[in-house]
Amino acid sequence: MRFAFTQDQLDFAEAVSDLLAKECDPAAVRVAWENDTGRVPGLWSRLVEMGVVGLLAPEGVGGLGMGEIDLVRIVYEAGRAALPEPLSTIAGVVVPAVRDHANTADAERFLSDVCAGTSTIALGLAANPLVVGAAGAAMFVLEADDGLHLVDPDVVEITPEQSVDGSRRVSRVNWNPSSATLMCGPSGAAEALDRAATFTAAELCGLADTMLTLTTGYVAERKQFGVPIGSFQAIKHHCANAMLAVEFAKPLVWRAAYSLTQRDPDASLHASMAKAAASDAADVVGRIAMQCHGGIGYTVEYDLHLYLKRAWSLISQDGSAASHRRRVADRVLG
Amino acid sequence: MDLTWSADEDAFRAECRAWLAEHAPNPPLPSGDTAEGFALHMEWERKLYADRWAVVSWPTEHGGRGASLWEWLIFEEEYYRAGAPQRVTQNGIFLLAPSIYEFGTQAQQDYYLPRMAAGEDLWCQGWSEPNAGSDLAGLTSKAVRDDEAGGWRLHGQKTWTTRGAFCTHLFGLFRTDPDSTRHHGLTYLLVPLDIDGVTVRGFGRLDGDEGFAEVFFDGAFVPDGDGDPAAGGVLGEVNGGWGVAMATTSSERGLTLRSPGRFTAATARLVQLYRERGGSVDDPGVRDAVAQAWIDAEAYALYTLSDVTGIVEGRSPGARSSLNKIFWSELDVRLHEAALRLLGGESELVEWGPDGQRVENPWLKGYQFSLSGPIYAGTNEIQRNIVAERVLGLPRK
Numbered sequence: 001m002r003f004a005f006t007q008d009q010l011d012f013a014e015a016v017s018d019l020l021a022k023e024c025d026p027a028a029v030r031v032a033w034e035n036d037t038g039r040v041p042g043l044w045s046r047l048v049e050m051g052v053v054g055l056l057a058p059e060g061v062g063g064l065g066m067g068e069i070d071l072v073r074i075v076y077e078a079g080r081a082a083l084p085e086p087l088s089t090i091a092g093v094v095v096p097a098v099r100d101h102a103n104t105a106d107a108e109r110f111l112s113d114v115c116a117g118t119s120t121i122a123l124g125l126a127a128n129p130l131v132v133g134a135a136g137a138a139m140f141v142l143e144a145d146d147g148l149h150l151v152d153p154d155v156v157e158i159t160p161e162q163s164v165d166g167s168r169r170v171s172r173v174n175w176n177p178s179s180a181t182l183m184c185g186p187s188g189a190a191e192a193l194d195r196a197a198t199f200t201a202a203e204l205c206g207l208a209d210t211m212l213t214l215t216t217g218y219v220a221e222r223k224q225f226g227v228p229i230g231s232f233q234a235i236k237h238h239c240a241n242a243m244l245a246v247e248f249a250k251p252l253v254w255r256a257a258y259s260l261t262q263r264d265p266d267a268s269l270h271a272s273m274a275k276a277a278a279s280d281a282a283d284v285v286g287r288i289a290m291q292c293h294g295g296i297g298y299t300v301e302y303d304l305h306l307y308l309k310r311a312w313s314l315i316s317q318d319g320s321a322a323s324h325r326r327r328v329a330d331r332v333l334g
Numbered sequence: 335m336d337l338t339w340s341a342d343e344d345a346f347r348a349e350c351r352a353w354l355a356e357h358a359p360n361p362p363l364p365s366g367d368t369a370e371g372f373a374l375h376m377e378w379e380r381k382l383y384a385d386r387w388a389v390v391s392w393p394t395e396h397g398g399r400g401a402s403l404w405e406w407l408i409f410e411e412e413y414y415r416a417g418a419p420q421r422v423t424q425n426g427i428f429l430l431a432p433s434i435y436e437f438g439t440q441a442q443q444d445y446y447l448p449r450m451a452a453g454e455d456l457w458c459q460g461w462s463e464p465n466a467g468s469d470l471a472g473l474t475s476k477a478v479r480d481d482e483a484g485g486w487r488l489h490g491q492k493t494w495t496t497r498g499a500f501c502t503h504l505f506g507l508f509r510t511d512p513d514s515t516r517h518h519g520l521t522y523l524l525v526p527l528d529i530d531g532v533t534v535r536g537f538g539r540l541d542g543d544e545g546f547a548e549v550f551f552d553g554a555f556v557p558d559g560d561g562d563p564a565a566g567g568v569l570g571e572v573n574g575g576w577g578v579a580m581a582t583t584s585s586e587r588g589l590t591l592r593s594p595g596r597f598t599a600a601t602a603r604l605v606q607l608y609r610e611r612g613g614s615v616d617d618p619g620v621r622d623a624v625a626q627a628w629i630d631a632e633a634y635a636l637y638t639l640s641d642v643t644g645i646v647e648g649r650s651p652g653a654r655s656s657l658n659k660i661f662w663s664e665l666d667v668r669l670h671e672a673a674l675r676l677l678g679g680e681s682e683l684v685e686w687g688p689d690g691q692r693v694e695n696p697w698l699k700g701y702q703f704s705l706s707g708p709i710y711a712g713t714n715e716i717q718r719n720i721v722a723e724r725v726l727g728l729p730r731k
Contacts, residue, residue, distance in 0.1 A: 001343070001404055002336045003639035004647070069335055216726045231729045233715075236722030240660070243721060247654075248661055251636035252629070258335050273629045322622070329625035333608050 003251070005073055013073040019046060020081035026303040032084040033166030033306075037136070044085055048117030052087065056095045061108055062115035068092070068195065072257035075199045079206020082310045084167035086133045089123045090114060092199035094141050097192050101184035102150055110139055110150075124173055125193055127319050134158045134171040141192075144177035147185040148192060151175055165309040194271035196318040198256040201271075201278035205253055207311045208246040208278075208285040214304055215239060215289045218296070229292075238288045245284040249277035269331045272324035279321035282311040337639070339408070346401070347408045350387075354416035357381060361693065366422040367545030372500045375422040379453035389427050389451045396443070397451035403642050411595030415602075422497060426450040426457035430505045433522070437570035437578050445563035446524070460492040460506020460525070460549060461579070467494075468716050470507070471517040471576070475551065477508035485558050485567075486510065486523065488531065488551035496710075498547025499536030502527055503566075507575050514573070522575035524566045529554050541702035542684070592662045594635035597669070600700070601631040604673050607697070611676045620675045627669040634662055653724035656717040663707030663714060670701035 005013075028040045035041070047053050055071045057063025064070075075088045095114060098107050098121070113119040119138035124131040126143040134140070135158060140151040157174040216239055219230030229235050256274035259267040286308050290297050297304045315321070339347070359378065366375035382388040383397060391406040392398025401409065421427070427450060434443055449455040466473035475490025492498075492506055504525045511519025527534060531554030536547045559567015570578040608624045637658065641651050651658070674681040674697055686695035708714040722728040 001339055001639065002643050003636065004643045005335065212726075216728060220727065220729055227731065228729045230722075231731050233719065236728055237715070237718045239726050239728060240657075240718035240721035243726060244657055244660060247657055248630075248633045248637055251640055252633050254335070255337070255636050258337060273632055276626075276629060277633060325622055325625045325629070328629060329621050332605060332628050333612065333621065333624060 003254075005069075005254075009070055009073055012070070013077050016047075016050065016052060016074045017077040017080070019050070020077060020083060024081040024083050026082075026306055029082050029084055029167060029306050038133075038167045038169040039085055040083075043083075044120075045117050047085065047087065048115070053091050053117065054095065054111070054115030055091055057099055057111045057115050061111040063095070063111065067261035068096075068198065068257040069254075069261040072199065072202045072254060075202040076206040076253075079203030079310075080210045082167075082207060082210070082307050086120060086122070088199035088203055089132065089196065090120060093192050093195045094121045094123050096195060097141055097148055097183070097188065098150070101148065101188050106150060113138065123192075123196070125196055125318065126189070127193055127196075127323075128317055129172065130161065130163075130170040131158075131173050132168055132170055134173055135160070135169060140173070140175075141183070142173065142175060142177075143189045143192070145186075146177065146182060147187075148183045148189045149175075149177055149181040150183040151181050163313060165313050168310070168313055190268065193318060194256075194268045195260060197271045197275035197324065198253065198260060200314050200318045201249070201253045201256065201274040204278040204282040204311060204314050205246055205250050207307050207314070208242070208249075208282045211282075211285050211289040211304065211307050211311070212239070212242045212246065214307070215242070215292045219292050222294075235292055238292055242285040242288040245281035249274070249281040252277045269328060272319070272327040272331075275319055276321045276324040276328065279315045279324070282315055283321075286311050339404075343404060343408060346405050347412060350409050350412040351416070353385060353387060354412055354418055357385075358416045358418040360417075362417060363419045364694065365543050365545075365699070366420050367497060367539070367543035369500070369544065372422060372497070372545075375419055376453055376456075378419050379421075379423050383452045388423070388453070389431070392431070392447065392451065396447040403646060407593060407595070407638070407642060410593035411598065414593070414595040414599035417599070422500075423450065423453055423456065425459050425496065426455070426503075429459060430457050433505075433569060433578050433581050436581055437522075439560070442524075442559070442563050442567070442569065455503050456497070456501040457503045457505055458495045458498045458501040458527075458547070458549075460495060460504040462494045463491060464493055468713050470579075471520075473507055473509065473520070475506070475508050476512065477510045477521060477523060477556070478512075479510070480555065483555060483557070486521075486556050488523070488525065488554045488556060491548060491550050493548040495547045495549055497545045498534055498549055499545060504549060505569070507579050510575075511573050517576040519573050520575040520579075521572050522569045522578040523556055524559070524563075524569055525554070525556055526564075526566050529556075529566075531555065540705070541699060592659075594631070594638045597631040597662060597665060598635055600666075600669055601628050604628075604669055604676075607673055607676050611678075615676055615678045617675050617678070620672060623668070623672040623675065627665070627672050630661075630665045630668065634665060637661070653720055656712075656720040657725070659711060660708075660714050660717045660721070663704075666704040666707050667701075670697060670704045673697040674701055 023043050024040055032038050032040050051064045052074055054063035055066050059065045071092055078087050098110055121139045121141055122131050122134045122137035124142040140156055142149050142151050155175055159172045161170050163170045219235050220228055222229050253274040256270040259270040289304055293304055296302050363374045364371035366372050386399055389398040390401040390409045393400050434446055461470055463473050463475055477486035477488050480487050504527055507520045508523050509519055510521040531552045533550040534547050536544050538544050539546045556566040604624055604627055683695050685692045687693050723730055
């Protein structure tokens with residue numbers, strides 16, 4: 001029994017964290033809000049070079065052949081930085097789905113391209129009405145009633161929409177499933193949702209941690225009535241509640257990634273627990289952060305809103321807390 | 335990360351489970367916080383001790399098995415899973431014993447620990463006073479130096495002392511330096527309750543049990559403690575009691591008192607209750623509440639595995655143990671609330687169950703007891719201050 005990351009896993013995550021601290025600071029995220037792609041120029045290729053994007057892909061196609069547990073802490077770091085790149089969907093969901101279910105030729109071709117950073121694949125799960133990064137995707141993995149399809153962009157009609165998070169380029173997509181595009185049945189789609197829920201939960205924990213860090217920093221500095229507002233018990237209790245929410249969500253998220261790696265029969269249940277807890281935690285922390293910042297938090301000049309708006313988007317992506325609690329109830333209560 | 339148990343640990347679990355299946359009382363004992371129930375619980379404690387299950391993590395010479403922290407977790411999981419009795423000895427074995435191991439002389443360790451494990455001495459905690467609850471450092475009970483007799487004369491009052499009416503000994507803090515204030519000048523004393531100058535008065539608790547007590551000291555004498563430990567004495571240094579007490583409260587707040595097995599077993603029973611009654615109760619939200627309690631119990635169990643991994647590898651949880659205390663105590667309230675919602679209009683019944691098998695309503699009793707969790711061992715308001723100041727680094731003033 002050992003419930004902790006290995007030193008290698010922590011070192012890898014720290015290397016990513018160091019990169020993001022330099023290349024994905026709030027100023028870079030603001031650039032992504034304003035530019036055409038919603039992404040940080042040049043950053044994806046850096047992540048590709050580190051092996052992060054192809055972490056779950058086999059070594060034969062340029063991946064690292066590692067497991068979900070090796071990726072989850074990195075995705076958490078991506079959340080901490082509000083990384084405006086499709087890391088968790090591509091590295092965490094699309095790559096293993098194509099790896100496990102596409103025919104050999106497709107898998108080799110698409111995974112090689114993804115691992116080399118020359119193309120991206122967009123993901124459309126049935127749980128989500130919107131697809132992120134549809135424009136420019138070389139392929140789509142899209143869910144229909146009969147499972148996951150690997151779909152060419154030529155036959156996908158894309159209708160852009162505007163997200164509250166300016167770096168999230170979301171679209172509705174319209175397409176016609178056919179047996180020719182079918183990649184796997186409903187169990188493969190269910191597994192994709194479990195991965196998506198787990199990695200989105202990891203991102204939410206990262207976002208929550210950054211919002212809490214911003215908050216504790218601010219309330220220690222901001223003075224009212226002649227003292228730092230962080231000395232007031234009401235503020236202290238808000239911050240303690242925020243920490244409680246996120247610290248008790250994290251173990252569920254790490255365990256979900258472990259269970260996916262181990263192909264545990266309860267992996268789906270564990271993913272739902274993780275997403276329910278992380279969505280709730282990000283919601284609680286976001287509101288506390290907003291409240292403790294007072295007026296400054298309600299501006300676009302201050303950075304809090306970058307993290308808050310990403311959290312709002314991810315809280316319901318890949319299933320809300322309520323929907324995942326219902327899944328837990330169905331599984332545990334019958 | 336490896337969430338599997340070793341073959342040895344599995345064997346240990348099987349041994350625990352088999353012993354508990356054979357010996358755990360069925361039907362369950364009445365509450366150990368009543369005079370009648372207490373005697374039955376003491377019989378149970380002696381049975382545990384005889385087969386070396388009373389203090390599994392202690393060294394064998396003190397009555398334990400030298401079990402690892404992991405094995406202790408396994409034992410606790412099996413103990414609660416079996417529905418075995420509450421531990422009336424817990425204030426001694428979980429709160430005082432770690433301090434005796436850390437601060438006690440060899441003579442104190444050798445005398446007190448085996449007697450505590452065997453249930454020969456029963457310890458209650460003497461922290462709270464009528465005017466010192468959350469503000470523990472504001473306590474006024476004093477120990478006055480008696481040089482001639484080589485010890486201390488105690489004066490003052492302790493209160494809300496759990497099982498004080500049944501215990502044989504008290505551990506507590508007394509002001510030994512009359513010129514001191516706050517947490518300075520306090521001494522941690524071990525006090526037999528049968529000596530002259532000690533009066534114990536029991537009183538009823540909110541949940542109907544009589545286990546609470548107030549303890550009055552009127553010149554009772556405790557020696558320095560370098561002689562025969564049987565007469566009581568000082569644990570640690572004179573005027574150094576605050577440090578000793580803080581070591582004890584962190585074990586009360588942290589891992590040692592509230593093992594995750596307690597909550598995973600309780601939520602398993604809650605799930606059973608839902609299966610029996612969830613279909614007939616008119617409460618659309620209760621299913622969600624039960625699922626949330628299940629998730630929270632899992633989160634607590636995993637959080638504990640992470641803590642234990644850290645402790646085993648030399649990383650102390652420190653002030654983070656306050657997070658732990660807030661979480662389990664509030665989880666305990668929520669899971670009992672969910673159960674009472676399932677009982678609906680019958681939730682108020684003190685005795686409950688089918689005719690012929692009526693027992694004390696465990697959910698009502700458990701709910702009432704759970705309400706004490708956010709209060710004892712340092713209120714959750716104090717714990718939140720600790721988290722904010724010592725973990726998150728917010729300014730004290």
